[in-house]
């Protein structure tokens with residue numbers, strides 16, 4: 050396996066302090082290979098965005114990183130310890146090495162600044178020696194890449210449609226030719242057709258420019274198509290981490306299976322949608338055992354008292370059920386309610 | 387452009403309505419105010435002035451209401467607001483012309499200083515919320531909670547009487563004649579200092595709190611997080627992204643407060659016996675000087691309208707979203 054570009058290990062995040070703290074991330078380890086598309090899936094509220102914010106030190110208060118390490122390995126072989134980097138070095142690494150397309154892409158653009166200006170200001174900040182005309186040319190080129198006419202440069206954000214704004218954000222993420230692009234639900238606010246176009250554009254650009262992607266979504270079926278590997282998150286922990294094709298063919302964790310049953314596949318035959326009964330647990334007071342046990346159709350006595358560790362080498366999962374157990378056995382036949 | 391034209395038309399109509407109202411109000415006063423005024427100023431009013439009074443109150447039986455209204459507009463356009471009783475026989479226009487600059491400069495400058503300092507401090511406090519600097523907030527609220535009247539009296543008692551650093555009243559030293567020479571200007575600045583300081587102290591907290599709260603709100607917006615993620619300098623994020631958006635409500639508040647300069651200066655000028663328009667209005671009201679009151683009200687109305695227009699214009703300039711909606 051090639052050297053990872055981003056390595057997250059043991060990352061834990063709390064919102065708030067003391068007893069009423071919400072443990073949004075607990076001991077999360079993930080690594081992103083060079084050129085890889087890593088999908089991060091899980092129901093809303095499970096901590097996906099928190100992971101993106103924490104890894105880049107952008108957690109809003111009262112978010113607090115309580116442990117762990119995030120290492121970035123640059124193309125030149127240099128290693129940056131992102132959580133311990135001095136502020137000015139962190140600022141230099143932001144966007145240049147790791148760019149993010151945020152979940153709230155509708156509000157990601159400054160409403161009183163022209164779109165072109167918002168594209169060039171980041172270039173000017175990181176490449177101060179380069180003349181503005183070059184930055185402007187690059188901004189036009191970037192808009193072209195995502196299919197927005199260059200004459201939209203002087204437009205204000207409110208003059209663009211939601212899909213256009215989203216594409217501007219993707220163009221902006223690529224401005225400095227970063228090595229990692231984190232996309233937090235970049236298409237959820239959009240209609241299916243636009244969503245489709247943007248994802249296809251993204252896959253094409255990735256092939257062309259060779260950056261790595263962490264693609265966060267609650268929609269696993271989207272990931273099945275575009276991701277190399279998928280990590281599934283539940284209640285602040287990774288519960289399964291495996292190549293996309295294998296997750297699709299043979300999910301090991303009952304939660305993954307539930308997720309796969311909750312969304313229609315983007316292509317291929319339609320399946321009956323099943324959904325997962327019950328609601329995600331309260332992150333401020335989790336049960337001692339497996340957090341999914343109360344909703345799990347296969348839970349048994351051990352699941353209540355003991356927490357399964359993420360294990361299994363190349364195909365990680367955190368479940369006590371045997372790998373060829375009931376989950377694997379019933380895969381492919383979606384239960385109809 | 388059509389946006390601006392539409393607003394302009396709106397203000398013209400509003401101004402017309404206000405001026406027309408100003409024409410009707412004296413006509414709605416019960417009784418015969420002219421007769422009682424003439425009795426009060428026995429022998430002091432010339433026949434011209436008496437005639438003008440009859441015209442003002444619409445008691446001029448010979449002319450139709452319509453003709454009176456046209457005459458009223460005609461007089462307005464020639465700058466004739468009648469004669470003041472209090473400063474008889476000085477025309478009202480002249481009384482206003484002499485007092486208005488004092489108010490505009492004193493309250494205008496203090497308001498600008500207060501707005502600028504308060505907004506900057508608020509942006510800073512909002513940006514660094516949760517640190518010791520937040521202790522400034524209750525101090526600011528304390529000063530803005532003191533009724534201005536008291537603040538002024540305390541300032542006079544402490545800084546003009548007990549410890550005579552500043553003069554306690556007036557707009558300039560009586561030894562000088564108003565003119566554009568250095569001595570007079572210095573004297574005016576010196577006399578204006580104490581009222582100016584009290585105005586700034588009592589109003590700065592409002593700007594500061596407003597700006598601070600808006601900055602805290604805006605700092606949590608996605609585009610500010612994006613600006614951080616882009617690795618922009620902290621100054622750029624703070625000014626071009628956070629403060630630039632947070633200042634919008636403050637700017638329209640500022641433009642509106644400029645409109646209240648003329649009308650809201652009454653207490654300041656009474657407390658400091660400052661020779662501005664508020665003081666004049668006070669005198670006019672005490673002496674039932676109707677022409678003077680009518681003139682001052684007209685100025686107040688027009689300045690509020692002008693400030694509203696300025697607020698609209700400033701908003702359109704600063705927020706591209708308003709330009710489109712119209």
Ligand SMILES: Nc1ncnc2c1ncn2[C@@H]1O[C@H](COP(=O)(O)OP(=O)(O)O)[C@@H](O)[C@H]1O
Pocket residue numbers: 064065071073091092093094095096097098099100109110111112332
């Ligand atoms: N600012 C915050 N303060 C307190 N709790 C928060 C905050 N932001 C997120 N959380 C909590 O952290 C958990 C994870 O949130 P998030 O990372 O946004 O989930 P996701 O992106 O997977 O939907 C949620 O349970 C949410 O309630």
Ligand SMILES: [Mg+2]
Pocket residue numbers: 094097098099152233234
């Ligand atoms: Mg999220």
